[in-house]
Amino acid sequence: MCLALSGGSTGFHTANPATAAAATGSELTRLAALYHSSLDWDDPAGPSPWPREQQEAFRREADTALRTLRRELGDGWAVEDRR
Template sequence: MPHQLRFFFEYGVDTPLWPDPSVGPGLDSPYGYPCVLERLPLTAVLRGELGRLAELYQSSLDWDDPAGPSPWSGEQHASFRREADGALEALRRELGGDWCVEDRRG
């Protein structure tokens, strides 16, 4: 059975990767919960890109008014989505067939 990860961004979290709880308790994952990027077999370039995107995602929330609208424009949302799509594709390519990465973004 391949290693399983979930891919999604969360406010206050510096990674978009999470162990899949359906294959065991996430807190027991050897990759951390959420996943520590340095524990995964990824290139430094991809680890940097995933970290950059997780950090960028934080700016999509108005931290002074979390219930309010996002400070991002529609184009910023679309641009982020394209960049995240590219990072997910690169992630799947780097990890290969021994890994299943489920896209859990809404």
Template structure:
């Protein structure tokens, strides 16, 4: 049982091949593979609005186009401007997500710089 002062932890990052969620349970040092939210997290199990869920799914699907799937070692087909726009939108959804989840949650931003 969780104590009242122990927050839920989520990790926020995008992963190639995962086109439906950027959220993973647990802190990096101790990922929670037995999370009630799944691993990766199933967005419909989290206490978030349909609008945030849809935006997270949209960003995940969009992120998949940043990889050259025909030859992944090649540079990303995205120009710098597209990476910047994606980063701005990911920042915005992360801020809104943290606000919606509230104080009982810690959402760690583990995105790698592009």
């Protein structure tokens, strides 16, 4: 899971502390940790150990968090989804 924010810097950022809610930052941190469990660390390029239902549930949660982050940061920031 990688979010690139333009308007200041790039890379993984949980939120602009001046404009985004702390809860959104916590949710993005939670999702990033959860994402790591989706990888088979013995074969990271291989298939995920997650069943399809869990993969789909994660995508829905990530989409919701992305929409929330974009709304909270406002038009001055571009949040790029790099899935």
